[in-house]
Amino acid sequence: MAEEAPEDGGTRTLPSLRRLSRALPFGRTHGRLGASSSGRPVVSALCSQESVDPQKTAFLLRKAWTLYSVTPLYRFRRARLRDYARLLSAFIAAERHRGLAVAVGAEMDIAVRLSSLAELRGTDLDQAALLVQLSSRSRASSRSSEDKPVWSGWFCSMFGDDLSENIPEDFTSLPLFLSHGAESYTALVGSWFQKTFDCCFRRLAISPQNLSWMVAMWAGCGLDTAASAVELVFSVPRLAQPLDIFYAIHPEDAKALWDTVQKTPGEITQEEVDVFMDCLYAHFHRHFKIHLSAAKLVKVSTAIASAHCDGIVKILHSQYLPGVLMLLTELAISQIQ
């Protein structure tokens, strides 16, 4: 129930901003309760041709990232990344060797690197993304050999104006966090950030409704290269044996279907998404006599990205990186507010 999404079916051309009022703690009016009609990105932004330097963000692609929402960081100073890295590295060492004190700044077996990814932001209001990399130093081969990367994670805000516009100076809004690597490292890094910047991490699950938005949006984006199939995975609830249904559609068919559904280019409505999905369901029913609408959509994958309802995404195409991140940022913000 944490994920509430009573959609009203209205047009979603512009993100309906749900602002964090300045005078928040002292009794204010606020309109961000209940029917949280989360805004939808404009398609043009999603399929924007201007993309970030593919070289610099290539390592973000084709990896399964686990999603978290993060409340604004308190007193985060970008100029101090090096200090943060030293402290975080000492923290990790101290946590791993519980009970042994560790001098800050000493060589640790896990090296930490914090860096900014200035390319990854939507507007000037967005903070540049922050990359955290952990690598293990092999003691034997000292420093001659390359450190072996063991975990990475990054904070980002892509068109997250909703949140960043309205927070005081001492706070840094980077609402989306993505991690790749062992959960134990995520826990260490996350705890350190929570302790140091008084923020909260929460897993970001994606509701079936948002998954259908994703598949509709992404199916409609044409790609030059031979694209892979559009795949939907459904799970049937309340069965003794888990039953998953895989539904694959040829990308061109999916795009053709979407093009007939969409009325105005650059704009997506809930209605259109519903029609798109209903068409897919009807087609499936005709062949297999199964009502997919009664099953739960758990995963979608397209040539652009794949997303699982547990909050795991894989972005495949650098051109669409900003668009996908924008959508995820929006989901993260709606979970925070």
Place this chain on the structure above:
Amino acid sequence: MRPRRSSRTPKQSPHVRRKTQTDLSAWRKGGRTDSEKSLQHHQSVNDQKYDSQEGSLEQALSYLEKVQDRVALKKNSVLQRHLDTVESTALKQGLPPEGFEILLNVALSGKFADAVNTRLLRSLIPASVIPENSVVSAVSWLCVGKCSGNIQLLFLKWLITVFDFIDRKEQLNALYGFFFSFLQDEKMCPYICHVLYLLTRKENVKPFRIRRLLDLQAKMGMQSHLQALLSLYKLFCPELVTITLPGKMKTYFKNSEGPWKAAITAVRSRNQGPSPLSQAVVLGTSQPQSRKRKWNAQLVIPASSRSTNNLEEIRGKSSVCLYNTNKSFPVEQLQTFPQLLQNIHRLEFPSQMGSVLTSPLLLHYMNCMKDESIYLRLYYWMGQMLQEECAWCVVDNPNEEEFKSFLQSIYKAECFLQEGFSACEEFLYKTLPLWDGFCCRSEVLSLVSWIPLSNFSDIKSYLYDPLAQLFFTSSIYFKCSVLESLKQLLQNWLNCNVIRVDSEFSSLNTTLSGLVNMVAELVHFVGWISTIGLRLEDNSTFLLHFILDFYGTVCDMYLKYNLPLLIMPPAGVFYPALLSMDSVNLNQLCHIMYRYRTNLVAAKENEQSKKNILQFKFSNQTYQEYNQYIIAMVGCLWTSSAFQKDIHPQGLCMDDKVLCKTGVKELKTSFNIVYHPAMMGYSIEFLKQLCPDDTTFNFKLIKGKKWDWYLEYLYSQGLKGLKVFIESSISRVSQASRSKAANVQT
């Protein structure tokens, strides 16, 4: 600086010491290591006469002070006796401050055998304080190494036990380096760590010391005493060293309490109040955790710990001295209110704001610092925690108990701050529609009472509608709890308004009319659910009690809370209360109506004197409603004319023919304070007392003078509400017709 030896209390020593003051400071300058020499400064041994069997402490001390050579205890009965004296005095009343220097010097200088030294050290029980100087000179003896290892250890144990009795610690702290150097002694190390733990200040934490401790740790492995000291270092300089303590640790210093603790407590309780709080080991990092949880969703409220984040940038090894700026006070060490007062200017909020919830001291501090970021940090943290852990929203959440206690902590903090948290308010709005009214019931309802007063326009759909749904479908106990919580909510709003008016705190965008509308909406809501609730519960006395309790606040809003608003209870509440079978509720109703009267009269007077021109004017309808109710009440309680004269549209007025059908004789005198079902018990009791022999219960006897007696009797039974109501609202025209005449005065 030095406490004068001659200033001893007469109580403790009838023998006034005539000896000249021993100048130990001069002695120390001369050559502190040479005990022989030092003794030459003393006067030659007085020819003291030990006239009594029990030598005085005085004599014992002066004897011990002057002993020159090693003396064997066995052969020396004088020493034996003095030792006994010291021991018995110490155990009985503790030693005076000036005794410590002498005894410490003797015990640590190695003049006696260890057995004697041990006995001396064991009897070092302070009556009041221990002079710092005595400890400093003792430490210098320790450095000289004249005494055996066992005595050294015993001394350290003593020092740890009595640390809080030492009057000042400046000079002692100056010896930090000496203590630190003892760390290499394996036997002493645990005790030295404890002493250092007690002694360490921020300026003592130096990189070279940290290195030394880390080396020791490398050599000796995980030792709890090293861990404790290192975590204290971390507390002061998190930018230099860090440590995570294993969660299961309980004691960090295994030192036995030595032979002193019990004796000190006994002496203290005999002499004066309780002993000063001994410094507790504060290592907030280890928290008992019920079980392994997701790292990012621990409902454990974070321990307050200092942030590493606000420290200056580290620029290089040479700049380490910069950290000596003794600016901030670690929140982990904040344990008492005086500490808060002393350090309030250099206190920092903990790194995780959520930890204030469990710290009353930090809540005090928070109250002083009205900083937006504090609330925003709390807002984010609390909002996420509430959503993530909500026991009735998250499927299969097994942690209802934890969530309950979390809600309790929030509620307590709100009561403390007298202010609701906005994260909590939003949480309630979001989740009340999903609430079953059962899970964490009392916690949720108490949080409802702290929903802040605001212009929030949708409060009906977010609060009232879901509450009403649950109210109508739940048990009577739930109904009563809801009413109780709404009464609290009303009071909190009213209080908040009073504070605001007083402080002219106009920055809030809630105008007076906005406030009035909010309150009116709440009161009408409660009137509505009460009416239906009474019908559903068959006019339950219990429920009625809670409803009237709510109106007990409503009826006084004008005078008590300065709010230009009075709302009468609906007929669905008023009539059940008036015809209640229960005298408590009837009495309460009388009291409420009396307060309404007082408020309305005051409002009218204010209106007429035009004191407040802009003042909100009560509508005539309120007066009219009040008058209708009063007529019904007087009819029911006094004139027996309720059925004829009640003019309220939902009232009791009945056609004469219908009344006749009841077959009640003498209708016109048969329903008043004597016959009212709630009062019947009293009138019977009264009659029994009046004419004990009459068993016919002739109620008609109660009239005239006896009516007055009856009233007195009722008042004496605690019906104070009835008393004030009758005295204010019923004017008794003449002695003769007092039983009939009644008059409404408004």
